[in-house]
Amino acid sequence: MSKPCVAIFRKRLLSYSETFIADQGQLLPSYKPVFCGFETETSGIDLIENAQRLVLADYSSMLPLAKLLFRKGFGGGGHWIEAIRQQAPGLVHAHFFNDGLDAIRLGRKLDVPTIATVHGHDITKHENVGAQISQRNHFFEQIDRVIAVSDFIASQALARGCPQSKLIQHYIGIDLEKFQQPKRETDTPTLLFVGRLVEKKGCSYLLQAMEILKPRYPELKLTIIGTGDLETPLRQEAATRQLNVEFAGTASAAQIREQLAQSWLFVAPSITAANGDAEGLGMVFLEAQALQTPVVSFRSGGVVEAVADESTGLLCDEKDIDSLAHNIETLLENSSLRHNMGLKGRARVEDNFDVRKQCAKLEQIYDTLS
Numbered sequence: 001m002s003k004p005c006v007a008i009f010r011k012r013l014l015s016y017s018e019t020f021i022a023d024q025g026q027l028l029p030s031y032k033p034v035f036c037g038f039e040t041e042t043s044g045i046d047l048i049e050n051a052q053r054l055v056l057a058d059y060s061s062m063l064p065l066a067k068l069l070f071r072k073g074f075g076g077g078g079h080w081i082e083a084i085r086q087q088a089p090g091l092v093h094a095h096f097f098n099d100g101l102d103a104i105r106l107g108r109k110l111d112v113p114t115i116a117t118v119h120g121h122d123i124t125k126h127e128n129v130g131a132q133i134s135q136r137n138h139f140f141e142q143i144d145r146v147i148a149v150s151d152f153i154a155s156q157a158l159a160r161g162c163p164q165s166k167l168i169q170h171y172i173g174i175d176l177e178k179f180q181q182p183k184r185e186t187d188t189p190t191l192l193f194v195g196r197l198v199e200k201k202g203c204s205y206l207l208q209a210m211e212i213l214k215p216r217y218p219e220l221k222l223t224i225i226g227t228g229d230l231e232t233p234l235r236q237e238a239a240t241r242q243l244n245v246e247f248a249g250t251a252s253a254a255q256i257r258e259q260l261a262q263s264w265l266f267v268a269p270s271i272t273a274a275n276g277d278a279e280g281l282g283m284v285f286l287e288a289q290a291l292q293t294p295v296v297s298f299r300s301g302g303v304v305e306a307v308a309d310e311s312t313g314l315l316c317d318e319k320d321i322d323s324l325a326h327n328i329e330t331l332l333e334n335s336s337l338r339h340n341m342g343l344k345g346r347a348r349v350e351d352n353f354d355v356r357k358q359c360a361k362l363e364q365i366y367d368t369l370s
Contacts, residue, residue, distance in 0.1 A: 146166050
């Protein structure tokens, strides 16, 4: 007997950075994925261009009203829900806390269980408004299972009231078939940063470490891939410190892979932001290791699970700029150490973060509910 499909829910299908959602859904060995959401996100829709998609906006000429009626339980999105029902899903799997709230409503309409994966900021940020706490409590009460992307996120979910009986820790993984580029370092030393330019990603600490290193490595170049609210002050900081930094803006997943394969080191000194936001795991840390590029970062959130300190990279305490600079220098100075760490990084990802292996494990979770 064939297994049912799974309705994979994300309100906006799909951000260009959410390759992990696309890959996980499309690489399930048995379940058929149907990607469901409220509207199309053009930046990453090509990630699921060959998958079946059912979007509320295609079934309603007044999307805001349809969403409101759906959320209030007044029958909004009836044709969309019926189209999903026709696929006979065995369960709904949402990504991120806020999407999980809507997925619970969808699961009720379809009369199937609902799972939500929590990733990072959606569960680590401080809650200081009564309505937010009420929503969180409702989420944990009504959801059938909560999947945490790391042990760190699992501990955060428990601290916020998730019942132990509903919580499962499961690593998503990456598609290693896309990470086959040979490791070819640039002629002169290069560092790569990939991430949103926000407080949590800690890019300013990297610029400060670069200034420490500049007298010894005047040719050292840093490429920053990403945009965000802090881009302007970071550009100003790099100019003031007279650093060799290229702000490359956004890049495709393929372009990021090429940059990772060429860079000497991947440096992303993530921190815990003032609002509590912390790194859940960090898929790009896995991607760097898959391409045999050692990682330098802080011991923050789930980074300590993504990177094996002193084996596939070097970690130090959050905001310790001197140690960050020292760790970068240690690896710049020793090509043999970089090479060995790169090999260990690839092996570790193959053993623990291969999305195909992880998707088989995910289906075992599905089987307990569908």
